[in-house]
Amino acid sequence: MIKHYYSYEEFREDLKALTKKIDKPFDTIMGISRGGLSMAQMFGEYYDIRKVYAINSIGYDDTRKLDEVKIFNIPDLSETKAVLIVDDIVDSGDTMVKILDILKAKYPNVMLYTASIFYKKSAKIAPDWFVKEPLCWIEFFWTVDLKEENE
Amino acid sequence: MIKHYYSYEEFREDLKALTKKIDKPFDTIMGISRGGLSMAQMFGEYYDIRKVYAINSIGYDDTRKLDEVKIFNIPDLSETKAVLIVDDIVDSGDTMVKILDILKAKYPNVMLYTASIFYKKSAKIAPDWFVKEPLCWIEFFWTVDLKEENE
Numbered sequence: 001m002i003k004h005y006y007s008y009e010e011f012r013e014d015l016k017a018l019t020k021k022i023d024k025p026f027d028t029i030m031g032i033s034r035g036g037l038s039m040a041q042m043f044g045e046y047y048d049i050r051k052v053y054a055i056n057s058i059g060y061d062d063t064r065k066l067d068e069v070k071i072f073n074i075p076d077l078s079e080t081k082a083v084l085i086v087d088d089i090v091d092s093g094d095t096m097v098k099i100l101d102i103l104k105a106k107y108p109n110v111m112l113y114t115a116s117i118f119y120k121k122s123a124k125i126a127p128d129w130f131v132k133e134p135l136c137w138i139e140f141f142w143t144v145d146l147k148e149e150n151e
Numbered sequence: 152m153i154k155h156y157y158s159y160e161e162f163r164e165d166l167k168a169l170t171k172k173i174d175k176p177f178d179t180i181m182g183i184s185r186g187g188l189s190m191a192q193m194f195g196e197y198y199d200i201r202k203v204y205a206i207n208s209i210g211y212d213d214t215r216k217l218d219e220v221k222i223f224n225i226p227d228l229s230e231t232k233a234v235l236i237v238d239d240i241v242d243s244g245d246t247m248v249k250i251l252d253i254l255k256a257k258y259p260n261v262m263l264y265t266a267s268i269f270y271k272k273s274a275k276i277a278p279d280w281f282v283k284e285p286l287c288w289i290e291f292f293w294t295v296d297l298k299e300e301n302e
Binding site for chain 2: 008012015016019031033034035037038040041042043044045046050051052053054056058073075076142143145146147
């Protein structure tokens with residue numbers, strides 16, 4: 001399969017592009033772990049927000065797709081007005097849909113926004129803001145850069 | 152003040168160096184938000200661990216030092232045996248000491264390990280593993296790379 005190596009430099013440019021699109025205020029950032037964590041960190045620095053949290057999902061297991069997406073490690077948003085939920089890619093959309101459902105039920109008064117770098121048109125949900133469509137398999141730098149064969 | 156721009160390339164090499172030092176098993180990774188989140192993500196990928204969480208602290212406010220470090224967003228470790236707590240820098244050590252105190256009290260049976268890229272010898276605590284000592288002010292790529300003046 002054709003792979004595209006997604007470098008840190010491309011990531012940085014895409015995050016800059018996202019910051020130019022995001023046009024709503026928020027006071028909390030939630031990165032979907034693991035893919036959204038670097039993004040959450042850099043947005044936290046950029047927007048000067050310290051409430052940068054993780055939320056976890058298990059769905060993909062790289063090769064097989066589990067029947068249901070399981071969400072865990074849900075942060076306390078009781079003092080949050082608006083949260084930006086970030087992920088590297090909205091692929092099937094299963095994870096994002098499930099997270100939004102859970103957060104809406106638990107925190108009906110919190111505004112929920114979503115942003116991702118990549119978004120597949122076939123996904124069940126579109127993020128509020130995204131940068132581009134994946135045209136082939138994306139090999140993210142955070143997945144491969146520490147491995148010996150990539151030295 | 153002399154500043155050192157800490158690039159993604161240096162970060163990647165330092166994380167590789169850390170993986171060669173870390174010699175204990177763990178099943179959970181906790182990044183101290185915000186500084187430890189990218190590191191937590193990349194270690195999660197490297198060690199194939201999906202339980203990658205954030206824990207938050209407020210202490211530094213860039214210019215002033217608050218009297219006390221406040222820890223919040225503490226993840227549920229009830230199904231964890233050993234956790235690797237990661238941060239970019241152990242500076243005063245206040246944050247790491249406070250986090251260890253809280254986790255030891257709440258989860259006395261969980262093994263707690265700590266790793267950071269930078270460690271100041273004057274800190275109250277040394278992480279189990281670290282890479283180097285900061286010789287001047289470190290300007291981390293995640294802090295400056297999205298800002299316009301750095302384009």
